[in-house]
Amino acid sequence: MEFDEPAWDESSAEEDELREECGVFGCVLAEDAPLDPQDPYVSQTIALGLHSLQHRGQQSAGIVTTTGEAFQDFKLHRGAGYVNKVFTEEQVYKLTGRLGIGHNRYATTGGNDVSNFQPFVGHNKHGPFALAHNGQLINADSLKDLLFDRGLSLTTRSDSELITQVISLNPTHGEQDGPDWRTRIRFLMRQTPTSYSLALMNRDKIYAVRDPLGNRPLCVGELRSSESEPESKLLGWIVSSESCAFPPVGARYLREILPGEILEISPKGLKRLDIVHRPRIYRPRATITLEYEDSDVNQQASLQNLDTHAGVAPPCCSPNATGCRSAKARVLYVNSTMEPKNLSLNSNEPKTMNESGNEPKLSSGDGTSEGLFVGMPMEEDMVKNISVSDYSSEEDIPAVASVSLSPVLLQEKDGNLNDQFERSEDKKSLPVSAEDSTGDSQSSDDSIVEVSSPLTARSVSSTSSSSSSSDELSPNGTTKRRCSATKKCTAPVAFCIFEYVYFARPDSIFEGHSVYDVRYKTGELLALEHPVEADFVCCVPTTASVAAKGFASKSGLPYQDLLYRSHFVGRSFIESDQNTRKRTVLRKFSLYSENFVRGKRVVLVDDSLVRGTTIEPIVEMIKNAGALEVHFRVASPPIRHPCYMGINIPTREELAANRAPLDLLASKWNLDSLKYLSLEGLHAAVNDGIVLEENRTVGHCTACLDGIYPVELDW
Numbered sequence: 001m002e003f004d005e006p007a008w009d010e011s012s013a014e015e016d017e018l019r020e021e022c023g024v025f026g027c028v029l030a031e032d033a034p035l036d037p038q039d040p041y042v043s044q045t046i047a048l049g050l051h052s053l054q055h056r057g058q059q060s061a062g063i064v065t066t067t068g069e070a071f072q073d074f075k076l077h078r079g080a081g082y083v084n085k086v087f088t089e090e091q092v093y094k095l096t097g098r099l100g101i102g103h104n105r106y107a108t109t110g111g112n113d114v115s116n117f118q119p120f121v122g123h124n125k126h127g128p129f130a131l132a133h134n135g136q137l138i139n140a141d142s143l144k145d146l147l148f149d150r151g152l153s154l155t156t157r158s159d160s161e162l163i164t165q166v167i168s169l170n171p172t173h174g175e176q177d178g179p180d181w182r183t184r185i186r187f188l189m190r191q192t193p194t195s196y197s198l199a200l201m202n203r204d205k206i207y208a209v210r211d212p213l214g215n216r217p218l219c220v221g222e223l224r225s226s227e228s229e230p231e232s233k234l235l236g237w238i239v240s241s242e243s244c245a246f247p248p249v250g251a252r253y254l255r256e257i258l259p260g261e262i263l264e265i266s267p268k269g270l271k272r273l274d275i276v277h278r279p280r281i282y283r284p285r286a287t288i289t290l291e292y293e294d295s296d297v298n299q300q301a302s303l304q305n306l307d308t309h310a311g312v313a314p315p316c317c318s319p320n321a322t323g324c325r326s327a328k329a330r331v332l333y334v335n336s337t338m339e340p341k342n343l344s345l346n347s348n349e350p351k352t353m354n355e356s357g358n359e360p361k362l363s364s365g366d367g368t369s370e371g372l373f374v375g376m377p378m379e380e381d382m383v384k385n386i387s388v389s390d391y392s393s394e395e396d397i398p399a400v401a402s403v404s405l406s407p408v409l410l411q412e413k414d415g416n417l418n419d420q421f422e423r424s425e426d427k428k429s430l431p432v433s434a435e436d437s438t439g440d441s442q443s444s445d446d447s448i449v450e451v452s453s454p455l456t457a458r459s460v461s462s463t464s465s466s467s468s469s470s471d472e473l474s475p476n477g478t479t480k481r482r483c484s485a486t487k488k489c490t491a492p493v494a495f496c497i498f499e500y501v502y503f504a505r506p507d508s509i510f511e512g513h514s515v516y517d518v519r520y521k522t523g524e525l526l527a528l529e530h531p532v533e534a535d536f537v538c539c540v541p542t543t544a545s546v547a548a549k550g551f552a553s554k555s556g557l558p559y560q561d562l563l564y565r566s567h568f569v570g571r572s573f574i575e576s577d578q579n580t581r582k583r584t585v586l587r588k589f590s591l592y593s594e595n596f597v598r599g600k601r602v603v604l605v606d607d608s609l610v611r612g613t614t615i616e617p618i619v620e621m622i623k624n625a626g627a628l629e630v631h632f633r634v635a636s637p638p639i640r641h642p643c644y645m646g647i648n649i650p651t652r653e654e655l656a657a658n659r660a661p662l663d664l665l666a667s668k669w670n671l672d673s674l675k676y677l678s679l680e681g682l683h684a685a686v687n688d689g690i691v692l693e694e695n696r697t698v699g700h701c702t703a704c705l706d707g708i709y710p711v712e713l714d715w
């Protein structure tokens with residue numbers, strides 16, 4: 001089988017149940033590391049590592065080891081459940097070898113049965129190889145077609161098996177001197193931009209791979225005979241989803257695997273084989289919807305000139321443009337696909353608004369709209385124009401669309417909640433261009449790649465930007481004109497922001513700073529954004545405890561432990577079905593003492609609110625114990641959009657924030673107030689303190705919060 005023919009498919013990604021992350025771990029001994037062939041040091045190290053990554057997956061665990069000699073049989077053990085259940089001491093002792101990889105699974109694609117457990121072991125012309133995958137492929141259907149077209153068959157429903165098959169396709173120009181994993185992995189990256197962090201083992205090497213968008217984490221460390229003495233003997237290297245796994249195995253953190261990087265780890269050391277560019281995509285710059293009572297107006301309007309320089313209003317929207325001068329024009333909403341740095345209504349004094357909607361005269365809606373909603377202020381005279389600044393990527397000049405108008409009062413957004421919920425479920429995404437990226441500091445020699453990508457088969461515009469507009473007649477006889485402009489640019493770096501919020505352990509390091517610090521800051525910012533008079537602050541253990549402490553310190557309120565959380569019950573959010581999740585919550589929490597609560601006003605902090613499974617029984621518990629008031633504060637914005645890149649939130653309906661307006665949710669849960677951290681606040685907490693090596697570009701995927709996916713789904 002060779003991979004010299006393009007293949008393409010545009011069917012959409014299959015939806016699945018809510019699932020979460022996986023943990024990936026690998027270990028390679030240095031060539032002169034003294035080790036008895038029967039010594040289980042490597043498997044013990046991996047088992048310990050997986051134990052530290054348990055929070056990333058509770059459904060199954062597996063380890064595969066090898067001596068590293070060509071065509072040597074692998075030793076594999078996988079089983080359902082927690083690491084310490086699957087790996088008894090006896091089991092670990094059987095897994096001898098000088099290198100190995102391990103995996104904790106939480107299924108995103110394919111059920112929880114043994115055929116889908118990882119690591120996967122395959123055999124190709126270079127002998128046995130093993131793969132551990134964290135993530136979820138956004139174009140599994142296209143990849144299946146690519147393989148089926150070549151007459152291959154699959155034996156599982158896991159998307160990870162697709163990876164094993166794609167990397168087994170032989171490079172067109174053959175391979176000299178053994179396997180060319182660089183070319184094989186580059187080929188994989190060109191078929192699928194995200195989401196995967198991989199540990200791939202063949203012969204005496206492990207390849208640590210992170211997808212070009214850097215959606216899932218992966219880092220590397222070294223094992224030394226003494227952790228504290230820098231000059232102590234080097235024993236080997238480890239690769240792990242998170243750095244929290246390093247101290248327990250006595251490893252020293254070295255660095256993250258970069259987005260798109262292929263790092264070879266052999267007994268001789270670490271070698272970067274490549275950094276594969278992020279793909280080129282067509283990114284919508286902005287979409288503006290105008291509504292006209294008179295359908296004749298604005299026929300000329302087109303926002304193709306959105307692609308203008310900062311400060312220069314597109315002619316169609318300049319004060320002299322016919323349509324926009326119409327006294328009857330109404331701006332319904334401004335939907336910027338990237339986080340606008342500012343959105344201002346220019347009145348007598350310019351006012352700036354963000355998604356938290358703090359500006360009293362401006363409404364960003366209640367967050368249920370996609371993008372930013374601009375409600376017209378009551379004092380209509382004050383509004384002279386609306387401008388949107390869309391800083392869509394680091395190398396772009398901000399696009400500014402300026403709309404001058406004489407406003408007509410909009411219908412109240414809050415009064416039309418059903419309209420908002422009936423909006424299209426279309427996935428907002430960014431179409432892909434045929435070309436690979438050359439547009440950032442990452443470098444790579446494309447000419448060495450001996451494959452032709454199926455991307456070249458795709459028909460896309462060759463211009464660097466494009467625009468479109470469409471009219472639709474609304475039921476009340478007005479005309480809506482929707483205009484959008486796109487620009488060709490590089491897909492963004494898209495590290496999952498929810499790793500910071502919830503998934504990762506607080507003692508892990510991402511992007512040069514600790515998850516703990518970020519969570520603490522989210523709590524501080526939450527206290528500043530949504531202060532409340534209360535007697536003390538407490539948390540929904542465990543993940544939220546750090547944010548709650550940040551909230552307490554900033555608000556000046558005392559922190560109080562209120563809820564006992566059983567150590568013998570796992571994370572509820574990552575359970576596979578809603579009944580299990582509910583039972584897990586009930587088994588997990590109890591009050592330390594009613595005395596703390598009686599007659600008190602309580603601020604209860606959680607890191608995230610997803611389906612609302614956790615909040616209801618907990619508030620009931622606290623109120624039943626005699627709390628006067630419970631104010632719920634969430635250290636992340638409302639989750640309103642499905643994730644297709646590893647968290648697997650399949651539907652909007654199941655997400656609590658989409659089920660009712662926040663005030664109704666608050667009263668349903670018997671809360672005295674319910675407030676979330678703004679997206680701006682979360683970005684601020686995450687970005688503050690980032691330290692990046694090698695001029696790396698920073699970027700976070702916030703799709704579950706704002707519906708903006710970094711690339712087109714089912715690419």
Ligand SMILES: O=P(O)(O)OC[C@H]1O[C@H](OP(=O)(O)OP(=O)(O)O)[C@H](O)[C@@H]1O
Pocket residue numbers: 502540541542543544570571572573574606607608609610611612613614615
């Ligand atoms: O609104 P929900 O659907 O209930 O989801 C949100 C809750 O789930 C998580 O807790 P989890 O028990 O998974 O993990 P933790 O014990 O690490 O906090 C998270 O910390 C929230 O408490």
Ligand SMILES: NC(=O)CC[C@H](N)C(=O)O
Pocket residue numbers: 019020021022023105106107108109110116118133134135136137158159160646
């Ligand atoms: N959560 C994950 O990263 C899962 C990996 C893979 N998609 C699986 O379902 O096994």
